[in-house]
Amino acid sequence: xxxxxxxxxxxxxxxxxxxxxxxxxxxxxxxxxxxxxxxxxxxxxxxxxxxxxxxxxxxxxxxxxxxxxxxxxxxxxxxxxxxxxxxxxxxxxxxxxxxxxxxxxxxxxxxxxxxxxxxxxxxxxxxxxxxxxxxxxxxxxxxxxxxxxxxxxxxxxxxxxxxxxxxxxxxxxxxxxxxxxxxxxxxxxxxxxxxxxxxxxxxxxxxxxxxxxxxxxxxxxxxxxxxxxxxxxxxxxxxxxxxxxxxxxxxxxxxxxxxxxxxxxxxxxxxxxxxxxxxxxxxxxxxxxxxxxxxxxxxxxxxxxxxxxxxxxxx
Amino acid sequence: xxxxxxxxxxxxxxxxxxxxxxxxxxxxxxxxxxxxxxxxxxxxxxxxxxxxxxxxxxxxxxxxxxxxxxxxxxxxxxxxxxxxxxxxxxxxxxxxxxxxxxxxxxxxxxxxxxxxxxxxxxxxxxxxxxxxxxxxxxxxxxxxxxxxxxxxxxxxxxxxxxxxxxxxxxxxxxxxxxxxxxxxxxxxxxxxxxxxxxxxxxxxxxxxxxxxxxxxxxxxxxxxxxxxxxxxxxxxxxxxxxxxxxxxxxxxxxxxxxxxxxxxxxxxxxxxxxxxxxxxxxxxxx
Numbered sequence: 250x251x252x253x254x255x256x257x258x259x260x261x262x263x264x265x266x267x268x269x270x271x272x273x274x275x276x277x278x279x280x281x282x283x284x285x286x287x288x289x290x291x292x293x294x295x296x297x298x299x300x301x302x303x304x305x306x307x308x309x310x311x312x313x314x315x316x317x318x319x320x321x322x323x324x325x326x327x328x329x330x331x332x333x334x335x336x337x338x339x340x341x342x343x344x345x346x347x348x349x350x351x352x353x354x355x356x357x358x359x360x361x362x363x364x365x366x367x368x369x370x371x372x373x374x375x376x377x378x379x380x381x382x383x384x385x386x387x388x389x390x391x392x393x394x395x396x397x398x399x400x401x402x403x404x405x406x407x408x409x410x411x412x413x414x415x416x417x418x419x420x421x422x423x424x425x426x427x428x429x430x431x432x433x434x435x436x437x438x439x440x441x442x443x444x445x446x447x448x449x450x451x452x453x454x455x456x457x458x459x460x461x462x463x464x465x466x467x468x469x470x471x472x473x474x475x476x477x478x479x480x481x482x483x484x485x486x487x488x489x490x491x492x493x494x495x496x497x498x499x500x501x502x503x504x505x506x507x508x509x510x511x512x513x514x515x516x517x518x519x520x521x522x523x524x525x526x527x528x529x530x531x532x533x534x535x536x537x538x539x540x541x542x543x544x545x546x547x548x549x550x551x552x553x554x555x556x557x558x559x560x561x562x563x564x
Numbered sequence: 565x566x567x568x569x570x571x572x573x574x575x576x577x578x579x580x581x582x583x584x585x586x587x588x589x590x591x592x593x594x595x596x597x598x599x600x601x602x603x604x605x606x607x608x609x610x611x612x613x614x615x616x617x618x619x620x621x622x623x624x625x626x627x628x629x630x631x632x633x634x635x636x637x638x639x640x641x642x643x644x645x646x647x648x649x650x651x652x653x654x655x656x657x658x659x660x661x662x663x664x665x666x667x668x669x670x671x672x673x674x675x676x677x678x679x680x681x682x683x684x685x686x687x688x689x690x691x692x693x694x695x696x697x698x699x700x701x702x703x704x705x706x707x708x709x710x711x712x713x714x715x716x717x718x719x720x721x722x723x724x725x726x727x728x729x730x731x732x733x734x735x736x737x738x739x740x741x742x743x744x745x746x747x748x749x750x751x752x753x754x755x756x757x758x759x760x761x762x763x764x765x766x767x768x769x770x771x772x773x774x775x776x777x778x779x780x781x782x783x784x785x786x787x788x789x790x791x792x793x794x795x796x797x798x799x800x801x802x803x804x805x806x807x808x809x810x811x812x813x814x815x816x817x818x819x820x821x822x823x824x825x826x827x828x829x830x831x832x833x834x835x836x837x838x839x840x841x842x843x844x845x846x847x848x849x850x
Contacts, residue, residue, distance in 0.1 A: 264685050278701045392833065396825035398777050400784055400800065401818040408811055499690035506785050507804075517693070518785050521700030533697055540688050 257548055261541045268537040269327065272530045273320045279526060327534070333527035335520075342531040345516065350535060353505070353512030357497045359432040364439035364493060369486075371440070372447025373479075379452060387444065394441030399500055402434035403507045420509040431508045435500050439493045446489050450482035457481075483554050491547030495540050582837070586769075586830030593824050597644040604637035608794040629802060629813055638794040643820055645789070646796045649710060650775040656714035658768060661721025662761070668722070669729030669760075670752055679722070686719035692778060699787045709788050713778060717771075721764060728760040735759075766836040773828030780821055796821050 284307045314322075326333065332342035375387045410417045410430060418427045454460070455478055463473045502514030509515070513532055520528035596603060629635055668679035691713070698712035732738070733756060741751050780797030782788035789795045796817045803813030 260684070263681070264688055267685050268689070275697065275701060278698075280701075280703070392826060392829050393822070396773065396777075396829050397822050398781060398818075398825075400781070401814075401822065404800075404804070404811075404814050404818065495690060499692050502692065502696065503781055503785055517696070518787070521697060521787065529697060529700070533693065536693055537689055540690065544688055 257545050261545055264541055269324055272533050273323055275530055276526055332531040335528050336525045337523055342527045346531045346535055349511060349513045349516045352510060353501055356431055356501055356512060359428055360436040360497050361494060363432060363436040364443055367440045368443025369447055372444040375448040376451035391441040391445045394437050399434050399504050400507055402437050403504060406430045406434055431504050431510055435497060435504045450485055451478055454478045454482045484551055487550050487554060488547055491543050495543050498539055582830045583834035586827045589827030596640060597647050600640045600644045604640045606634035606637045608637040608641040638799055639817060639820060641794045642796045642799055646776055646779055649779050650772055652710050653713040653775055654771055657718040658721055661718035662725050665722035665725025666729055666752060669726040670733055670756060683719040683722050691716040696787050704787060704790050706789055724763050725760055728763060729756055732756055732759045766832045769828050770832035773825040776825050
């Protein structure tokens with residue numbers, strides 16, 4: 250178990266270093282001179298008046314150094330929690346990032362709870378009532394749920410609950426009420442996917458011989474369903490939930506933009522649009538770290554839930 | 565006919581029903597996209613400021629948007645453009661994924677390890693974030709968007725192809741081809757590849773649906789096509805600015821996206837149901 254953990258960790262560090270190179274390279278991928286960009290952002294979009302100011306800034310920020318030195322310098326800062334300063338607000342990127350991270354995490358956790366609760370229970374219901382009208386209805390609703398993009402759901406919610414019924418605030422972050430529409434529109438696709446997977450896995454497990462054996466032993470149906478069937482269908486679901494958690498973080502990008510939710514998604518889009526490179530780098534880095542962590546946890550959980558998997562088999 | 569056979573038959577029909585429904589939807593959608601110049605009554609980019617947010621008339625069957633552009637024409641051309649972008653990206657992704665998967669699976673060794681590492685990295689990171697950052701960096705526009713979306717999202721195809729190739733290359737016919745002195749390149753192209761691509765079929769249809777969502781999503785947040793281009797996501801973005809007075813400007817293009825994606829999902833789902841041997845409902849069981 251520990252050996253596997255360290256191997257996974259090593260792989261994660263490797264992935265992370267590839268990520269940092271990509272993130273750093275963004276500085277050069279952006280068209281134009283970084284120094285000019287910084288000045289432009291500081292002066293509300295006006296181009297710097299003379300070359301001298303640009304050169305001065307270059308010297309000040311040591312932007313003329315060769316890229317690998319700049320990279321090492323930057324990576325050293327990252328390791329010490331220093332992600333540089335936002336070109337636009339000139340506040341430390343780490344501070345801005347931690348505020349946004351908190352907002353996004355709130356949203357994602359609530360959405361995840363919705364996904365797990367409704368996904369699992371509707372999936373169990375569909376499997377239990379296999380081929381009934383409810384099952385058929387749910388299966389078509391699931392396809393619809395996957396096909397509707399988050400911003401469309403969001404729009405319909407706003408139209409009905411905020412504009413039509415005046416029940417919920419249109420946008421912003423002000424308590425639990427303001428969280429209902431964003432998390433509902435964020436989690437719809439996940440609920441649909443998890444429901445389908447749960448149904449499929451449970452049905453497959455129900456046809457296994459051990460269910461027959463358990464029944465022959467005289468165990469109650471409820472006990473068989475929960476302790477045997479459900480437990481055995483968990484491993485693929487856990488992997489899926491890991492993916493879904495990641496999916497919620499990336500889905501949050503669009504949903505946050507609609508509801509003016511001050512999270513990482515909105516920060517990323519704003520920073521990309523204004524060319525605020527340190528903030529873009531910070532966002533991409535944190536999203537990458539989140540995804541890498543999720544992956545490690547899912548792999549380890551997988552082994553914990555299904556001891557039949559040999560650690561060697563995973564890698 | 566036993567009860568089990570009846571079940572299998574029913575499941576097959578259900579699978580086919582999905583495929584039939586999906587194909588019907590996609591058939592109509594493709595027809596509309598191909599015939600766009602004939603269907604659209606106006607130039608989708610023609611601005612008529614005297615006729616802003618007009619309601620339904622004989623001249624403008626669906627009314628106009630906030631710039632006085634014909635909604636129906638924009639919708640038809642937007643659908644066409646979104647589909648073309650999605651198809652181009654999908655083609656690039658499948659080509660890239662298949663090539664890398666084939667090399668990794670067939671050659672093994674160092675190239676396999678290297679490609680697997682890249683696949684791992686690509687799988688870990690969400691497509692939309694990388695694409696968004698790349699479009700933001702390169703600037704909006706169709707070529708940049710196609711490029712950004714093609715660089716990401718290929719790894720799932722590569723992974724499937726790799727694992728299929730690994731099992732196919734051990735088969736007898738590969739051995740005999742090699743014994744006949746056929747070159748490795750020829751074996752890869754003519755023997756391994758055709759026998760490895762079937763798992764991609766449902767993935768490709770599902771992928772098209774997903775890509776339509778990504779393309780319109782990127783345009784929606786302003787990091788896709790250039791402003792003013794008739795594209796479904798861009799239309800929704802523009803509709804939001806006329807909100808809340810005229811919800812149909814958002815709802816109509818949204819409905820078109822949802823119908824398209826549902827069509828692709830139904831086909832992909834139906835094919836997967838039929839191909840999935842675990843469910844025991846393949847055609848052989850009759």
